Amino acid sequence: MRVALINPPCFYQFEPSLGLCYIAAVLEKAGHEVVIVDKPINTVVGNLSPATISEAFDANFKKVIEEVLRTKPDLIGTTATSHTFYALKLLGILKELLPEAKTVAGGPHVTFTADDVLSKYGSVDFVVRHEGEYIMLELTKALEQDHSLEGIRGLSYRRNDKIVNNPDAPVIEDLDALPYPARHLINLEEYPEETRVTLASARGCPHPCIFCEMHQMWRGYRARSVENVLGELAYLVQKYSPKRISFVDSTFVVDRDRTVRLCRGIREKGLDFIWSVLTRVDHHDRESLQEMHKAGCRIVYLGVESGEDTTLSTIQKGITTSQIENTVKMMLEIGLEVICSFVINWPFETMERAEATIQFAKKLKSTGAKIQGHMLIAYPGTEIYDNMEKFNLTPKYWGEELWKVLGQQYLPGESIPLLSNNFISERQLSKLWAEITSGFDFWT
Numbered sequence: 001m002r003v004a005l006i007n008p009p010c011f012y013q014f015e016p017s018l019g020l021c022y023i024a025a026v027l028e029k030a031g032h033e034v035v036i037v038d039k040p041i042n043t044v045v046g047n048l049s050p051a052t053i054s055e056a057f058d059a060n061f062k063k064v065i066e067e068v069l070r071t072k073p074d075l076i077g078t079t080a081t082s083h084t085f086y087a088l089k090l091l092g093i094l095k096e097l098l099p100e101a102k103t104v105a106g107g108p109h110v111t112f113t114a115d116d117v118l119s120k121y122g123s124v125d126f127v128v129r130h131e132g133e134y135i136m137l138e139l140t141k142a143l144e145q146d147h148s149l150e151g152i153r154g155l156s157y158r159r160n161d162k163i164v165n166n167p168d169a170p171v172i173e174d175l176d177a178l179p180y181p182a183r184h185l186i187n188l189e190e191y192p193e194e195t196r197v198t199l200a201s202a203r204g205c206p207h208p209c210i211f212c213e214m215h216q217m218w219r220g221y222r223a224r225s226v227e228n229v230l231g232e233l234a235y236l237v238q239k240y241s242p243k244r245i246s247f248v249d250s251t252f253v254v255d256r257d258r259t260v261r262l263c264r265g266i267r268e269k270g271l272d273f274i275w276s277v278l279t280r281v282d283h284h285d286r287e288s289l290q291e292m293h294k295a296g297c298r299i300v301y302l303g304v305e306s307g308e309d310t311t312l313s314t315i316q317k318g319i320t321t322s323q324i325e326n327t328v329k330m331m332l333e334i335g336l337e338v339i340c341s342f343v344i345n346w347p348f349e350t351m352e353r354a355e356a357t358i359q360f361a362k363k364l365k366s367t368g369a370k371i372q373g374h375m376l377i378a379y380p381g382t383e384i385y386d387n388m389e390k391f392n393l394t395p396k397y398w399g400e401e402l403w404k405v406l407g408q409q410y411l412p413g414e415s416i417p418l419l420s421n422n423f424i425s426e427r428q429l430s431k432l433w434a435e436i437t438s439g440f441d442f443w444t
């Protein structure tokens with residue numbers, strides 16, 4: 001079967017989609033002909049005018065359509081986050097041009113909104129929930145052999161105008177059994193040199209933060225074996241000589257001893273490359289951080305979220321401000337570049353409390369850390385999204401309108417608070433946003 005997998009153009013697209021590469025690898029292994037249609041907008045947002053970025057977006061949108069038409073696929077798939085929900089419109093356009101082709105959407109947004117997607121977008125035939133590899137394998141088989149879709153767990157579809165959500169598929173326990181992602185289907189040269197090579201050493205997260213859908217999306221935490229990860233790293237170093245490899249694990253250090261084994265393995269194998277991780281402030285100690293540094297880790301993105309212990313507890317982050325300060329200090333002493341990510345406008349946050357977070361962020365900045373600031377967004381699949389009232393949050397936009405606004409969010413100057421809480425007025429939110437954009441290093 002001929003399959004086209006689309007990574008929709010987006011304003012914030014400096015890494016390729018590993019998810020599509022994984023699906024493509026599994027399908028190719030089963031003998032399918034796969035293309036990944038990927039037209040990244042290679043811009044650093046903020047450096048170009050909104051008009052230039054919009055032009056690039058429109059042009060790449062057209063290029064995607066043209067390439068899919070050239071491919072003449074039997075099945076067209078797209079990945080969709082809440083920010084690239086417009087990918088479903090793209091499927092609509094393609095379905096008109098290629099009416100025989102079946103269409104499927106997957107990814108973190110549609111996993112939790114399958115009913116909505118299928119009821120509002122007649123051009124989407126299937127939604128794949130959670131991990132897509134084996135579900136897509138079953139779907140292609142069923143379509144080729146004209147088999148029933150009933151037994152395909154993890155699949156949502158329409159039958160006689162009714163939406164059917166088959167039971168969830170089991171999680172992929174043995175991640176080592178998956179082939180390496182089919183990066184050869186992507187033109188990595190179109191991505192910035194530092195961020196074009198990515199790797200996932202694990203899936204999911206064991207923590208219950210109320211604003212994050214990672215534990216729901218991946219249903220727990222599963223790691224690949226150290227040997228399997230080292231094998232992929234050796235392959236990547238040999239094939240791409242990457243300037244840097246970005247680990248995209250939701251939270252890199254969950255098992256400190258595994259991290260140390262991985263780091264020692266990198267050195268024993270003589271794998272010479274710089275790498276970055278996303279992680280938390282706990283699960284580390286000086287020795288494990290030193291091992292990371294010795295093995296080439298140079299950049300650490302830390303989910304810090306708030307400068308207030310009460311908020312950290314409300315959002316179930318499971319860390320404290322003193323842990324944050326100690327870990328950041330230790331990381332900076334070891335020579336790591338530390339980028340601390342904060343969120344403003346938490347449930348129950350008052351103006352004073354938000355200001356306290358901003359002061360805390362500035363204090364960390366004065367020690368040498370870089371600061372990233374975000375306004376709270378409630379993503380489907382999170383506890384916050386499911387319990388707006390309980391958390392005293394009022395969405396400014398909802399449903400389709402919200403996804404539309406999110407899709408435009410990376411146009412310079414377009415970022416705006418999307419939720420208000422009972423304790424901070426709109427005017428105060430604008431003030432906070434101004435403080436973030438003027439005082440922090442990065443903001444979205």
Ligand code: B12
Pocket residue numbers: 005007010012013014015016017018019020022023077078079080081082083084104105106107108109128130131132133136200204212213214248249250379380444
């Ligand atoms: C690397 C990364 C990026 C990269 C690359 C994005 C990409 N296209 O993969 C960059 C830097 C560009 C990026 C940007 C952003 N990201 Co980001 N990113 C990640 C991260 C850390 C890893 C993604 C990954 O490779 N995962 C591993 C692969 C195997 O999983 P996957 O891509 O989800 O794919 C699997 C399934 O989703 C499914 N699937 C996915 N697509 C499809 C398509 C089909 C047809 C099928 C059948 C199945 C399927 O099957 C795949 C294989 O199992 C995730 C968190 C995470 N750990 O997943 C956040 C995450 C995806 N990002 C997120 C966000 C919010 C953003 C940004 C808005 C930036 C920001 N402020 O944080 C932008 C928006 C960009 C966009 N295109 O929407 C959110 C999305 C939430 C949501 N509901 O939309 C996530 C989930 C983080 C979080 N916890 O909130 N991101």
Ligand code: SF4
Pocket residue numbers: 205206207208209212213214215250251280303317
């Ligand atoms: S915010 Fe980080 S630690 Fe919390 S659930 Fe998400 S990935 Fe895990």
